Amino acid sequence: xxxxxxxxxxxxxxxxxxxxxxxxxxxxxxxxxxxxxxxxxxxxxxxxxxxxxxxxxxxxxxxxxxxxxxxxxxxxxxxxxxxxxxxxxxxxxxxxxxxxxxxxxxxxxxxxxxxxxxxxxxxxxxxxxxxxxxxxxxxxxxxxxxxxxxxxxxxxxxxxxxxxxxxxxxxxxxxxxxxxxxxxxxxxxxxxxxxxxxxxxxxxxxxxxxxxxxxxxxxxxxxxxxxxxxxxxxxxxxxxxxxxxxxxxxxxxxxxxxxxxxxxxxxxxxxxxxxxxxxxxxxxxxx
Amino acid sequence: xxxxxxxxxxxxxxxxxxxxxxxxxxxxxxxxxxxxxxxxxxxxxxxxxxxxxxxxxxxxxxxxxxxxxxxxxxxxxxxxxxxxxxxxxxxxxxxxxxxxxxxxxxxxxxxxxxxxxxxxxxxxxxxxxxxxxxxxxxxxxxxxxxxxxxxxxx
Ligand SMILES: Cc1cc2nc3c(=O)[nH]c(=O)nc-3n(C[C@H](O)[C@H](O)[C@H](O)COP(=O)(O)OP(=O)(O)OC[C@H]3O[C@@H](n4cnc5c(N)ncnc54)[C@H](O)[C@@H]3O)c2cc1C
Ligand code: FES
Ligand code: FES
Numbered sequence: 025x026x027x028x029x030x031x032x033x034x035x036x037x038x039x040x041x042x043x044x045x046x047x048x049x050x051x052x053x054x055x056x057x058x059x060x061x062x063x064x065x066x067x068x069x070x071x072x073x074x075x076x077x078x079x080x081x082x083x084x085x086x087x088x089x090x091x092x093x094x095x096x097x098x099x100x101x102x103x104x105x106x107x108x109x110x111x112x113x114x115x116x117x118x119x120x121x122x123x124x125x126x127x128x129x130x131x132x133x134x135x136x137x138x139x140x141x142x143x144x145x146x147x148x149x150x151x152x153x154x155x156x157x158x159x160x161x162x163x164x165x166x167x168x169x170x171x172x173x174x175x176x177x178x179x180x181x182x183x184x185x186x187x188x189x190x191x192x193x194x195x196x197x198x199x200x201x202x203x204x205x206x207x208x209x210x211x212x213x214x215x216x217x218x219x220x221x222x223x224x225x226x227x228x229x230x231x232x233x234x235x236x237x238x239x240x241x242x243x244x245x246x247x248x249x250x251x252x253x254x255x256x257x258x259x260x261x262x263x264x265x266x267x268x269x270x271x272x273x274x275x276x277x278x279x280x281x282x283x284x285x286x287x288x289x290x291x292x293x294x295x296x297x298x299x300x301x302x303x304x305x306x307x308x309x310x311x
Numbered sequence: 312x313x314x315x316x317x318x319x320x321x322x323x324x325x326x327x328x329x330x331x332x333x334x335x336x337x338x339x340x341x342x343x344x345x346x347x348x349x350x351x352x353x354x355x356x357x358x359x360x361x362x363x364x365x366x367x368x369x370x371x372x373x374x375x376x377x378x379x380x381x382x383x384x385x386x387x388x389x390x391x392x393x394x395x396x397x398x399x400x401x402x403x404x405x406x407x408x409x410x411x412x413x414x415x416x417x418x419x420x421x422x423x424x425x426x427x428x429x430x431x432x433x434x435x436x437x438x439x440x441x442x443x444x445x446x447x448x449x450x451x452x453x454x455x456x457x458x459x460x461x462x463x464x465x
Binding site for chain 1: 313329330331333336352353354357360363366367368369371372373374376377420423424437438439441442443
């Protein structure tokens with residue numbers, strides 16, 4: 025189908041864009057989620073605010089404490105950027121699983137976080153990497169930790185007159201190993217289930233840092249604090265129990281792609297693999 | 312209505328469109344370039360794939376106004392019936408099309424891939440084409456055609 029009628033504005037600065045936001049307007053970034061919804065007429069905004077040509081919202085900047093990623097940076101840029109490959113290889117790997125090249129060329133990190141699909145890679149990565157999401161509104165900017173940002177399926181902490189302007193990823197400690205394991209029916213499809221892990225190893229072979237995140241298996245992407253607490257200070261012999269805790273932590277839905285039971289099974293398998301991969305890399309980093 | 316200026320296949324074009332007009336419809340309607348096909352209009356089938364500023368995109372997931380000032384390449388840029396491009400020639404030689412509905416999208420996706428990516432294995436080619444649906448061929452011949460061109464580049 026074709027989109028319903030709307031007005032269109034293409035501001036070239038952030039203040040101009042913010043002045044246009046409100047209950048009847050919608051930001052358009054890459055349009056890779058918004059245009060399908062408009063074509064299906066699931067939405068009828070009166071104004072689209074195209075943020076695609078605001079230069080200050082695009083690109084990567086290094087600071088001593090974090091990597092800052094502008095909201096309109098594309099999935100494809102993150103997939104191929106040398107800085108991401110060197111410092112956040114788990115993010116580069118995750119991007120390879122986001123849809124297909126033609127969609128990755130246009131889709132953006134800010135759009136994906138704001139859309140908040142429970143089976144989308146960016147929200148899970150933001151949780152895994154303890155991202156701070158920078159939102160701007162009429163009263164200025166605020167930082168929202170990823171853990172407070174995702175409130176439900178397609179629901180975030182953003183207010184109607186706010187938009188995401190950047191995402192800050194705190195640098196990982198040297199030697200952090202990563203694992204990313206996604207199951208999808210076809211390359212580029214939304215994940216049926218997915219797990220990602222970060223682990224660091226101490227000199228005695230114990231786990232000194234553990235992060236575990238899942239997606240596609242609950243209302244939002246999630247971290248699994250119970251499993252992380254179990255892993256901390258223990259050894260890879262705890263991976264099996266961590267996977268069982270992850271299985272117990274999720275409430276997967278049954279839909280056209282998979283049953284709830286199959287998704288829970290996948291969580292066990294994928295968490296095990298992601299932890300093994302992360303541990304292998306953590307040990308390599310140590311050597 | 313807004314005036315939209317685009318460079319399409321090396322030629323300057325200017326036409327009026329409502330903000331809600333999709334780039335796919337703009338190319339096919341006002342510009343008369345019906346080589347770009349439209350299947351699903353939600354980004355799933357890939358038939359409408361074109362190159363926008365050199366990168367493959369779904370023209371059904373882009374508004375014509377968003378492309379204002381940009382450079383577009385469509386399947387019409389590749390070759391002519393009398394002088395097929397090497398990729399089109401490979402599609403012909405390998406029987407990579409039957410009804411031809413998916414073909415423009417397959418060609419433009421493969422064009423981006425062949426220009427910008429080291430396609431070497433059959434698996435890479437299959438993954439590259441995974442976002443383009445074909446109801447006729449069973450894909451094998453399309454993969455063969457793209458592989459044939461990828462090999463000549465290597
Ligand atoms: C066929 C297909 C398959 C896909 N598969 C996957 C997949 O496997 N994994 C995956 O993660 N995604 C997938 N996607 C979605 C894709 O990644 C989108 O790019 C992404 O969800 C939205 O980013 P966008 O920039 O295109 O946002 P848009 O479509 O422009 O916007 C999406 C929503 O976010 C809002 N928005 C956009 N930018 C901002 C901002 N800066 N601040 C506040 N609000 C904003 C918009 O108003 C809208 O509500 C797929 C899409 C398609 C069409
Ligand atoms: S018509 Fe654009 S992807 Fe199907
Ligand atoms: S040749 Fe008919 S859809 Fe591909």
